[in-house]
Amino acid sequence: MHTRATLIPVPPTVRLTAAPGPLAPIDQVRRQVAAVLFGDAAPALVIGRFQVQRLLGSGGMGVVYAATDPQLGRTVALKLIQPTTAGAHATERLLREAQAMARLQHPNVVAVHEAGVNGGQVYLAMEYVDGGTLDVWLRARPRGWQEVLGVLAQAGDGLAAAHAAGLVHRDFKPANVLMSGARARISDFGLARSSAVAEELERTASDGALLLDQPLTRTDVLLGTPAYMAPEQFRGEAATPASDQFSFAVVVYEALAGHRPFRGETIGALLAAIERGAIHPMKRGVPARVLAVLRRALAVDPARRWPDMSALLVALRGVRATPRRAMVAAVTGASALLGLGLLLSEPDRPPPTLLPLPVDCGEAEPLRGVWDAGRRGQVAAAMSAETGLALAPIDAYAAEWRIAQREYCQSPEPNVWTATCLADRRTALSDFAQAVVEAPSFGGLVGLAASELLPALADCAAPVNYRALVSEAPPEVRAQAWHLRLVNAGAFVPRPATRETGFPPDAELARRFVTTVPSAQDPRAAHEAWFSLLVAGLHGPLLPARDSLVDAVALGRRAAATGHADIAARAWVLAAELLEAGPHTDDVREEAWVGAATALAALPEAHPLRVRLRRDLAYIELAHARHAVPAGVCAHGGADVCRPLATAIADLAAVAADPSATAGDTELLARAHDHAGDSGAAAAVRAGTAPLCLAEHDLGFLDFPALNTR
Structure with missing residues (x-):
């Protein structure tokens, strides 16, 4: 790590010599002891053009020195990665990644000025940060959760920038977050860890014992890093941006709670706790919304975490800013x-995320027993009225599912998410039909529930950035949930407060x-x-x-x-x-x-709800404009006064142009023009409208019937 230090420039009389080979921490210790005992008994070391000053820290990956850059007259942190045992190819790969880091410029990432090779070791000349590490900053004084989140969100910005540049940190932890005042910067990307394999997680370097049985307090095994590692890294899988996200959430949780989310005396016990989702609760007053954001980032399955660091940070900052x-x-x-x-x-x-049901591409009727002729007849028999209107949206949903399933089966590279999502929707349709058959007649509520509450198939086209699965609960809970949806479908009509x-x-x-x-x-x-x-x-x-x-x-x-x-x-x-x-x-x-x-x-x-709620918002915008702008005033100019009505007209025009637009949508647009005093525009809108029946509640909505105000 980089620590605060007083640096003394190398005097011009001191002899300089290039490091002859890999420079281990003990080499520097010996030189420092010799200098104290015998004076200037050894020449100052030069790595590249950098003049080594003193040892700052060391770890499993390598050593960090304070060094002087004579060309620019500045102090740098010089990091040497321990020599790799994988040969020249691995060294070249590490050098390429180090050079990629050097191209990454971000205020929350420690700048890398230069990368090179010295005696078989990759070295980095980095920005020197003298404010200590995150754990030192946290111990300096008590800090509120808002302050902690603010600082760690900066570190998250650095991770997000690295991910955008194609870099994965692999070893995010408090010691790798450097502080300079209230500014956080991440350092020590896990270059040497990129060549790790699963066997390294199964044994120690000293005695060959199973690493999973080793206590987390040992300092000669992974340097405590397992406490922050994602479960897929324990399994020897490649680290990804989602792995960094998990580690980031562990660090945030620890900074807020004073302890890590998962506990275990050994690495094996820790991994078991992670896989069970056994998060140790906080005792501090941190908002539940923060904990919910972190829980998602701590999911065992990387696919269940946030889509990326940016999404996670938006969620965290949204809580902090509320x-x-x-x-x-x-x-x-x-x-x-x-x-x-x-x-x-x-x-x-x-x-927990359930394994997806198989999507059988060889099945002639993939919805057999879910929504086939027999099941449709059972649902129709359970209803006493409006059968046709109620069954139409279910038929449309089933047809859309079959199209999506056919496209999935014909894809040259079937997507795992699509299979999971389609299986989830198939289960939801089955549960929905079963609820109709088992419950008393619901009449028109069946069609409304099908339109509003069957999960959108649009989610299945590509992985979504929100929680889209609906059939993860046990069967008995799902049955209760769908019964509730049928009974209370009336709460999900458009504009439920005033309609x-x-x-x-x-x-x-x-x-x-x-x-x-x-x-x-x-x-x-x-x-x-x-x-x-x-x-x-x-x-x-x-x-x-x-x-x-x-x-x-x-x-x-x-x-x-x-x-x-x-x-x-x-x-x-x-x-x-x-x-x-x-x-x-x-x-x-x-x-x-x-x-x-x-x-x-x-x-x-x-997504169908996106279209429907945009319509609701357009109607609300018009109601607001009619209250905020006097009728007819816009015909006489005054852009500022008319801005709310202009916004409402633009929103309604977008709604009226949608393929799902109704005559009520068009009439509301015409009435907005009437209110603005533009009778010509209103007439033009009405001229293009077929004489269809207008829903009274759509037009009466403009007056906003009074709600109970007790």
């Missing part, structure tokens, strides 16, 4: 009625689900249950709208923190709707819209 203000107090008051204070409590550990539904949600059923089923078993269903509770409170005597707003914001944040971007988007759009129905500040409105936009941006472009 002021709590009076939200906690408001939620506490609401929790007496609905128990929504749980939204701010620490979430349970996410369920009457003929199927009010069953609040008692939702409350029973969230109080009896641990959220860890099915976090998605738990979020949906809370959402239906919110909507039930708006249309009944349960909860004042002002408290529902607070809880909608809390749910949006919690769902985003657990990676459920689609549910987060629903909650944030609900918050935007509730805000428009009553007095609010511009800052609060902006927060809701940013939250909704962020969650929607995480969804694939073809």
Whole structure:
């Protein structure tokens, strides 16, 4: 490591000599002892053009010296990688990677000025940082979680930059984060570790004993690094950016909690704890949203972690940047009625990722028993009304699944994620059909649930950057979840706060689900249950709208923190709707819209909820503009005054241009032009519209019927 040191330049009278071969730490110690005992008995060493001053530190990878660059007159940290035993080829590869590091310029990465080879050793001339390491910084004084996250997010930026340049650190830990004031920089990319193989993790260099049985306190085995290693590195697999992400999360957790997330007296016990997901709880007051972000990064399966470091850092910074203000107090008051204070409590550990069911490309009817003629008939028989309308969206979903499955089977390089996602959707469709058959008649709710709650197949085209699987829970929990979705599908209609539904949600059923089923078993269903509770409170005597707003914001944040971007988007759009129905500040409105936009941006472009919620937001934008801009004023100019209405018109125009647009969408656009005082534009819009039936609730939405304001 690099430590604070007082450096004395090499006097011009001191003889300089090139290092004759690999320079081990003991060589430097001997020279220093000789200089103390006998004066200038040995010449100062030169590596490349750099004049070695003193030893700063050493480790399994090599040694670090303070050295002088005579050309530029500056002090550098000179690191020599221990000679590799893999021959010239490995040395060349290490040199190439060192040169790649030298090209990486980022304020949170220790700069590498030069790379070369000396006596068979790769050396790096790096920026000299004299502020100590992260662990020293943490011990200097007590620090709040916001300060710790701020510093470590800088280190994360450095990792993200390295990943973008094609570099993997492989050995991220507190000793490799150097501090200079409040600025963090990462160093010591694991160059020598790039040639590690699985056998190195199975034995020690000294006695051949199994490394998995060795205590973590030994200093001659991997230098304590296993405490921060990702499980795939234990298994001898290649380290990837996802491995760095795991190590980063361990460091953050340790910095916040004062201890690492996983415990084990031996390396084997540590690996077992990681694979069980046995995270040792924190005792400090760290927000649950932070813990949820870290839990995802600590997933055993690299595919279940955040898509990349940037996504992880956005989530962490989103928590850090979110002021709590009076939200906690408001939620506490609401929790007496609905128990929504749980939204701010620490979430349970996410369920383990299940192995994907096989996608049989040789099966003539891949949905046999799931949605074939026999199963369709059973579902139709369980319904007493609106059978055709209800079955149409299910038929469309099954047809879309078959197309996606056929494309997967015809692909020359089938994608593992696509297989997992398709299997998940197949299970969801099977569970949905079973819930309809087993439960009393739901009428129109079946079609609504199929349209709104069957998981999007757009997710399966490519790996998504949010938690998209829905069928990971045990079968009995999945059965409860789909029954709940059918009963409470009315909560998921467009604009649920201000639009009457003929199927009010069953609040008692939702409350029973969230109080009896641990959220860890099915976090998605738990979020949906809370959402239906919110909507039930708006249309009944349960909860004042002002408290529902607070809880909608809390749910949006919690769902985003657990990676459920689609549910987060629903909650944030609900918050935007509730805000428009009553007095609010511009800052609060902006927060809701940013939250909704962020969650929607995480969804694939073809995700059906993305289109539907954009329509909701366009309607809300028009309602806002009609209240903010007097009718007809825009016909007389005044761009600033008319800006809200211009924005609403642009949003509605995008909605009206979508293939799924309705006559109600077009009529609302025409009415927006009417309000602006542009009768010609309104007439042009109406002229291109077929005379279709207009939904009254779409047009009446402009007046925002009063919510309960008790």
